[in-house]
Amino acid sequence: MHIAYNGWFWDTPTAGSGQYIERLLRALRRVEPSLKLSLIVPPHNPNPQNVPEGVEVVTTGNGGSAGKFRKVWFEQRTFPRMATKIGADIAHVPYWGPPLASEVPMVASVLDVIPLIYPEYAMGFFNRLYLSLVSTGARGANHIITLSNTSASDIQEWLHIPAEKITTTYLAPDQQYHPQMGREHDKAVREKYNLPEHFVLYLGSFDRRKQINELLLAYTYVGQAEGENIPLVIAGREPKWRQPLFPNMRQYAEQLNITDYVRWVGFVDEEDKPSIYRLADVFVFPSVYEGFGLPPLEAMASGTPVVAWEASYSDEILQEGAYLVDSARSMAGAIIALLLQKPFHDTMVNQGLAQATNYSWRKTATETLIAYETALSGSVANR
Template structure:
């Protein structure tokens, strides 16, 4: 079988979609060694690919970035599938072409553009959302990351249940509680990390609930702030907007800037050590399709305090402390308990490691391959 996969997000390896595409490309050749797997990549892309997959260059005219992506998805990718004689076309994010020469399988990680109006505030965002909605009914099958997302898809897109399958993501073998003395010391020095800290690693868009993240420390700073400052990792937005929240002005306004540190973007290879160095992981997101940072934290043996939302309830089981996403006072109490109660913290560490071990990329790839074959 000849399977062509869209590689647009390989250009953005730090995104969740980029990580998903990369890990599937690593593991699909193991799951189906008899397949011929091609990866459609924009012309001029100079990155490397895992073994067992072949690049298929895709030409696009010189256009602004947003229009380049649209051209790639709707024009260039179907043409490449026809030229390459693909038996299946797999798009690992929500952007199916309106027409394609082979059955299309698409992964809809979540329905954020439909569930949160601020994500489609611009005319371009509304038009793009309308386009993918129009193209979705013609796809052969939809994959998604969790049963929670599957329920959203069935409810909002009104598709028949047999056309939508939840395939949980995996966690890379790099995320482990086992110390790496050289890496751990290098990361602590590179990011000027305190001896102990609570970590937040994720985005800064509105659904990530940055206001509650900081509000937790307005309740907790007197008890734990000096010993366990909040370390916020990730590329910060240039000020707050309708879609993004900059934590720095809020920390100053609420008088907690002394116990909140922002360290900026973190290289992918440094993330395991950053997790391992944390005493707890705080994640008050209002909506997730899966919750990969939570899984990575658990795999590294870090106790997790997070929001009680459907995808995270499904993901963590009894391996994390979950509370309502807007109850900063309760989250502060949970965080203090995890940090000062050794038995509770150790219990969550052990449960998290066991729970994370159930999520592997090879299992994700095998189930994905079954769906691709089945259509």
């Protein structure tokens, strides 16, 4: 089988779609070495880095920018045409951006439908137009891959795609997320980000659904008990704070009078994430909606207890591996209990490690191959 991949997000490890395609291709090479895999890259990235051995790079030009209109042109015209030209059996767009038409059977990974559920994520004329375009493209795809049954249900509801055209393939933490592996780097990471000896960690983005406001509110309680000794470390590239998508969390921390207990460390390099998870006493993930929710699973695999918001994705993915809460007050209680009660802390560490072992990229790759076979057989049947 010959699969062609849309490589628009290759070499963008900070984007979920970029991480997804790189890890998927590596896993597919291990699971089924006989596959022919082609990575079709846009003109602005003619020399992609870290491409797995055995994956053919197909260029479509040399130079240019990665602007919005160039992205649409690549998705709608360049990629499907090139997939046909190289004789691919399947064309896979590893994010929500499938073309309206393709001669090659099309598989699209719709990681979530957040812009449909939360309209503030698709504000502006171009974004609304693009959302309409890729939604129509998804309905016309031969098969949809998503990352959780939660997302699969949302895709059925919001995109009106039947269940038989959707396959769930869970993500997994990479092997470097481990309680021991790589510990020799922990000291350097602590110094690099000026991390205290003990701290509670949030690592992620800052849009409204992440509910950083609930975490800060929780720390008004935690801070009274342990704030001076165990501050809250907030990691991630800060946005331009503006409503409605990015309410100003620094300002909110000042209003709550907890700035003495909160440290903002900014962007964390990918190679440093395993260490920063391991160094934390507790990892907190208050997001109300995710297509999957990989950060808390990475923290679990690193041996750090997790407190997460109770929601459909956390009930499905995290289960008993995390302590699930539904308010700032209960979040604070869980954090304090994990900090002060070692038996409870150790129990949650062990439950988290056990839950993390249920996920692997080998399993993801195997289930993805089944989705390809389904798309191919359905395409043949419809001819």
